[in-house]
Amino acid sequence: MVIAFHYDKLPLGIFGVDLFFVVSGFLIGGVLLDSREQPGYFTSFYGRRAFRILPLYWLALLISPPAHWGYYLFFIQQAPWLKFGFPLDEPNFVTWSLAVEEQFYLILPLLIFWLPRPWLVRVLWGGVLTAPVWRWIFDAYLAHPSWLCLMPGRLDVLFGGVLIAAFMRGYCRSRIAWAILALIAPIADVVHFALVGRIAALSVVALVCCIAVGSAAATKASVALRPLIWMGRRCYALYLFHIPVLIAFSRLGFGVYASFIALPAVCVLAELSWRLIEAPLMGYAKKTFAMPGTPSRQRCRAAPVQ
Known part of the structure; x- marks a missing residue:
């Protein structure tokens, strides 16, 4: 959705970011909730996340060095944006969502590990309820949309996904809580539209899609879903490189045809990156960061020394 929005201005395609955040909260939250009592909880999570995110991210920064390199390196690139505005002319401006995601990774494992079940649910609900207020306040006092790139303003979609994962694991069996979670996003959007004149996010769509993803997780993928599976596995590279590739073809003089040429090119690049x-x-x-007792770790221990 986001790539289609950037390449051909797909209406509402930008809300693919909200869908990404909810699905991320649901999947990552589920992994952490399932492993909170196991040894190696932090090492396994942060080790796997580092190998998944950092190498390709650093490669993207090397290919297209941003103006504020130090901020990007530590995933705080939003800091100068609050002063100078959203840098739409930078090839790596889309990495703001990765910064939000990394900041989310810093706090969520701690919350799940340290907080008892009732308090965890309360804190998650607090994030869901306060995020719209955060967006309204920043929208009222900032002339540019950089407030959209701050993690506190995205906690409703991030923590909303974690809440779904928690509810599906028996943390809360109240149907009223499910109804509130489903209704809070559209209500917040309606109020935001009435106050500032535009809808901030279509989070409810993301929440519904997340539930559908969770329900379909146990089913066997059909042949019709293989293109989606291909994109899902390579979505990180597709997302990181689609803007630099588009800018490169635009500068080469392809004009209005740049997006049509850039799309297959970035798909090839994503395939090479994946392999x-x-x-x-x-x-x-x-293998390296498997938790003790998991099949991956057991296979490693059983392997003979060559």
């Missing part, structure tokens, strides 16, 4: 960089590193991390 040569991502899949090997993910396989290594899965």
Whole structure:
């Protein structure tokens, strides 16, 4: 959705970011909730995430060095944007969502590990309820949309996904809570539209899609879903490189045809990235940072020394 929005201005395609955040909260939250009592909880999570995200991210920064390199390196690139505005002319401006995601990774494992079940649910609800207020306040006092890139303003979609994962694991069996979670996003959007004149996010769509993803997770993928599976595995490289590739073809003089040429090019680049960089590193991390007692770790221990 986001790539289609940037390449051909797909209406509402930008809300693919909200869908990404909700699905991320649901999947990552589920992994952490399932492993919170296991040894190696932090090492396994952060080790795997580092090998998944950092190598390709650093490669993207090397290919297209941003103006504020230090901020990008530590995933705080939003800081100068609050002063100078959203840098739409930078090839790596889309990495703001990765910064939000990394900041989310810093706090969520701690919350799940330290907080008892009732308090965890309360804190997650607090994030869902306060995020719209955060967006309204920043929208009222900032002339540029950089407030959209701050993690506190995205906690409703991030923590909303975690809440779904928690509810599906019995953390809360109240149907009223499910109804509130489903209704809070559209209500917040209606109020935001009435106050500032535009809808901030279509989070409810993302929540519904996330539930559908969770329900379909146990079913066997059909042949019709294989293109989606291909994109899902390579979505990180597609997302990181689609703007630099588009800018490169635009500067080469392809004009209005740049997006049509850039799309297959970025798909080829994503395939190469998956085969040569991502899949090997993910396989290594899965073996190296497997929790004690998991099949991956047991296979490693059983392997004879050559």
